[in-house]
Amino acid sequence: MEIYINREHLLKDIEYPDRYLPGNLLKTSAVIFSIILLFLLLFKPFGVSAPEQKIDYFLICVFHALSPAIIIYAYFGILNYLRERSQMNSWTLLQEYVQIGIVLLLTGIAGFLMRDLIYQHIDNWSWYYLWEEIRNSLVAGSLFYFVLRIGNFYFQSKKGDPFVLQFIPLHIEPGESAVLSPVFIKTQVKQDDFSLYLGELLFAKAEGNYIELTSYKDARLSTELKRISLTQFDAQISSHPHFFRCHRAYLVNMLQIEKVSGNSQGYVLAFRFTEAKVPVSRAQLSNFNGLYEQLQQQYST
Template sequence: MPFYINKEHLLNEIEYPTRYQPENLLKSSAIVFASIFVFLLLFAPFGVYEPEFRLNYFLICFFHAFSPALILFSYFGTYNYITRNQLKNWTLLKEYIHVGIFLLLSGIASFLMRDLIYNNPNNWSWRYLYEEIRNCFLAGILFYFFLRMAGFYFKSKKGSPFVLQFTPLENKTQKTAVSPTLFINTQVKQDDFTLNLEDLLFVKADGNYIELTKSNNEEATVELKRISLTQFEKQIADYPHFFRCHRTYLVNMFKIEKVSGNSQGYLLSFPNTNAKVPVSRNQIESFNNCYNQLRNLQIA
């Protein structure tokens, strides 16, 4: 059976993880320290002859837990400093590469601590270097996925599930009987206008006006029209791919490039603009349902 890797999934751009961001890095390091320290105390996984210990077991556990926590804080702290003025363009592949480098550094650090912890004449052998790196990878991968699953669980307990695998929807309006060009009636006849819905990214309410953000020829433009968002929404009711995601926003589901956030609210990204459109917390479930319905229609 051939070995298959979903390269597209690994290379899709995702949000830079909050756990590595400067404001959360100390907390993440503390979680890593506490998790490893408790694990070592409870399960005593060291396969070392006890008379070889230079320190008592509590201190050995402390140093083995403190070392990776310090490396995590230093490594991603340095990375954040280097990339502070750049877009991080994070992907799952980058995530796994950086985690692999972190585990390699942790294994080397454990090897360098052997003379401090163990009274063994072969502490500096290649065998122990290999064993320390191997053990860090085996235990580290286990802890990584355990902590990721725990994070997903606690996020899901806060509210509706997050759209973890968002795939942009394909625009199939040209294949339907409904025309993408629509004539919009306003309260003042001279302000009536024609709109190509295929160019529309999202609509923002501005009192009795709306701002239409459109994308054409790889350039986003904004137009102001004299009509309320509620009145505009009623006139495009025949187009189910337009969704009222917020009190002041209506979005074209076919134009969403990326979804970020959590169960407290999403942020939607669109092509050719840096603007982010919020999905309010009470609309998350409806947004997920709308997305799934449109996606199922495409698959059918």
Template sequence: MTFYINREHLVKDIDYPTRYQPENLFKSALIVFFIILGFLLLFKPFGVYDPELKMHYLFICFFHALGPALVLYLYFGILNYYRKTKNQSKWTLLNEYIQIGALLVLIGTTSFLMRDLLYTNPNNWSWNYFFEEIRNCFVAGIFFYFLIRLASFYFESKKGSPFVLQFIPLTVKPETASLQPQLFINTQVKQDDFSLDIDQLLFVKADGNYIELTTLKNNQIMTEVKRISLTQFEAQITAYPHFFRCHRTYLVNMFKVEKVSGNSQGYLLSFDETNSKVPVSRKQIDSFNTYYERLRNQYIA
């Protein structure tokens, strides 16, 4: 039997997990603390020799649960700071597995260093106990990691995220030979009228009676402000079916969207050319899904 690894899946860019982001990190550490504490109290998974204990078993479990929670909080806190200072946005499954492996080694090392605090054993500082702590940490850590991932996947699925997982970029442009890419837009004030290459347009953002056009010209992102409302602008591009009003203040070129993330509370649309993200409001999710499927069947199938 051949053992197959989908390497492309491992190195494909994904969103940085919300559980590691600064605003959720304390909550993630707290969840890890209570899961480990409950597991140790209920199952006593590793051999415990009572005469060696320096304190009640409840406190032993408390410290064994506190160590991983603190290491998790500090490790990803430092990683988040590093990613922010280096302006890093990329994240892959392979990167996550490497970080989790390093985290488990640190947790095992922390458990080893705590042995003198918890146990009266003359061999606390032996290599045997060091490797035992690392081994136990990997056995338990991998189990809990995949358990938490499965739970996370279940709850995200309940919110409606499976559609996001199935999103395929609409790379084939519509065959509309009769439609010219160069479009002349009329505004309320004649001197503010302007021309626009519709194929270069990524998305449009409303700002009161103005709009902000984000375009890709010569492989460079350009932003222009025009004096026209988003509703008036939308009315003049109805002949171009690949533009969708995904939000009260956003209009997006569906053929430029490369990735969709989120759940039934709202989507975020991402583009290859820019780190900017366009929201899909909760009310527009069903319409977005329907519109996407219609375009996909029309131009891809």
């Protein structure tokens, strides 16, 4: 039987999860510690006889719950630092699963290293117990992770914005000056200043101190790299209401959107002339919906 994997779903850009942001990381670690500790105390999954325990069972549970909490806090703290230094904005489900897999592997190794402090057993440093700790961490951790993801999705969907059920592409009259007239854009270096026909622009993507402009002109798709930040570019075209900063790394032309899909966790935008997809962050859903309704009254036919 062939196993089907939706590679596009795994590799498309999504919003970096709030739970891993620096301001939420301590809270995330505390929640994980509390849930794991409660689970261990209630179900007592460790099949170890009392004479082999060097410390009280409650302290054993504390050690096993504290270990993944500390690893998650330290690991994603370092990852956040590296992302900020490298100005990396992309995040995909595949990256998410890889990072969680690494965290679970480290948790299993930490559990193995703690055995000599917790248990009195002649084989504490054997390959058998190393494999057992890693296996248990991967199996139990994976189940625990997906249960938390389902719970998080449920609570977010209850307070999230409604899904765009019937998105009708916006249209504009051919003679509209806001689309046909070029706009002069000033960059950080005067010799790099340029003119841009905004009507041809599909979306702009942040690339560090540069932006990548994706346009459709004369039946041809093109991309250009310009020396200007997305924030500076956004400020210079702010008088054109059909351009929207839908994500910290993307700005889109609302008049070029062909299809909207997604849910209360975020939308994904598709365009007429390219297979590229642009995410709308969860924080911008309400603003996106509001602007779409305004433009629909103005431009739709």
